[in-house]
Amino acid sequence: MAAPDVYRTIGDLRAALKPARMAGERIAMVPTMGALHDGHLSLVERARDEADRVVVSIFVNPTQFAPHEDFDAYPRNEDRDLEQLKALSVEAAFIPSVREMYPHGFATGVTVGGPSEGLESAFRPHFFDGVALVVTKLLLAAMPDVAIFGEKDYQQLCVVRRMVRDLNVPTEIIGAPTVRESDGLAMSSRNVYLSPDERKTATSLPATLREVIERLERGDDAHDVLSQARRTLEDVGFKVDYLELRDGETLGPVTEDTQSRRILVAVWLGRTRLIDNMAV
Ligand SMILES: Nc1ncnc2c1ncn2[C@@H]1O[C@H](COP(=O)(O)OP(=O)(O)OP(=O)(O)O)[C@@H](O)[C@H]1O
Ligand SMILES: CC(C)(CO)[C@@H](O)C(=O)[O-]
Ligand code: BAL
Secondary structure, rough: OOOOOEEHHHHHHHHHHHHHHHHHEEEEEEEOOOOOOHHHHHHHHHHHHHHOEEEEOOOOOHHHHOOOOOOOOOOHHHHHHHHHHHOOOOOEEEOOOOOHHHOOOOOOOOOOOHHHHOOHHOOOOOOHHHHHHHHHHHHHHOOOOOOOOHHHHHHHHHHHHHHHHHHOOEEEEEEEEOOOOOOOOOOOOOHOOOOOOHHHHOOOHHHHHHHHHHHHHHOOOHHHHHHHHHHHHHHHHHEEEEEEEEEOOOOOOOOOOOEEEEEEEEEEEEEEEEEEEOOO
């Protein structure tokens, strides 16, 4: 197994991918912020199935963090990440500096409406502008045929799909299922912030979502079910940012035309913010 080639500039990445593209190879990209776990690795495996060549980007993107958020504390471990990518025979890692992505004088933004409204945006108003901007730049840097995003960040996946459609970016976006710990907690780089006690409590989050789904499928009133689930979460110590049932395709409100519903949640446990979602 060879370690991935590491590219730190957009120019070097483009030059390296050019021969593969000219030879008609299919290129897949997996954008990440590093601190890789099995959730990320499942995206890489999916990318492997989809393409001849896999590029994983590792970039903790400052424009999606508000000044009071955890940009500085965000876990970073490039050597360990590269070891994991080596084990999966990933050919290329794109690890740009903040200066490379946002050179002095940078003055452009990307704003997506539709699915970015509400949910995360109500609590992290800057977030999707930062994600849409950096994903646009990453896709333009690698020009992949396909890019894989996790359903764990379901609203992000919907926003990226909308941005790619609206801007005619020639990349197919694939959503991959959420990988969970054995007790059901969605894997997330931020789980390392949890104390041992908080980690035990955290398992109530997916358990509560599963109860919500069971009750909705039994036909219980959605408003009652959500109010009770919110109280359950608060009783075990979560502070709830949102717990909402949405149309699974548009992320708008559930209407008569809704084909699939999705329950989405964001909570705080001490200083850690957790998000999760499940199809109903
Ligand atoms: N448990 C998971 N299952 C599937 N995909 C995941 C999982 N966790 C993250 N991803 C996906 O990996 C990609 C990179 O995510 P990111 O690097 O932010 O990791 P993260 O674990 O979500 O970190 P954070 O704690 O910042 O939310 C995103 O497309 C995200 O949806
Ligand atoms: C898509 C992404 C890599 C953009 O920085 C990030 O939001 C993430 O890791 O989910
Ligand atoms: N996984 C999404 C990146 C973020 O929450 O900042």
